[in-house]
Amino acid sequence: MLLLDCPCCGQRGEETEFHCGGEAHITREGPSSDDAAFEHYMFERVNPRGVHFERWRHVAGCGKWFHAARDTVTLEVWGTYPAQTSRPPEELLEKIRAARPGFKWRDIA
Structure with a gap:
């Protein structure tokens, strides 16, 4: 069980008080984007083994969205931020x- x-x-609280909203820090594409960029935005997500940045909503509390860094293998929560x-x-x-020496995730070095 995650504690966030x-x-x-x-x-x-426990993860049951929150709702995961998927990957954080993705580039959202709008109606003016080309088909390839929109397809990438809609369907291509990373599912790393290790540290992952996610969006979460505090549904049983304040109702606001925030980001969390957690390990998908150990379930360790590294931290949360607005x-x-x-x-x-x-x-x-x-x-x-x-x-985790050498850690790098996407363009976030």
Whole structure:
């Protein structure tokens, strides 16, 4: 069972209080995009073995969206942060890199 800290209201809860909204930090394509870009946005998601950045909503609490970094193998939650950011906080990335030397995820080095 995952234990998540909501960065919006400060409450800690089990994953049943939250709803996962899929991969975080993806480029959303609109109606003016070409077919290949829209297809990539709609259907191509990563499913890594290891650290993954996801969107979560605190449905049993404040109802707000936030991002979480977690390990898909060990279920370790590295941290959570507000959804209004375009990339994970540097201190969170440093924490992950310290435990996982050479960690790199997509364009987030």
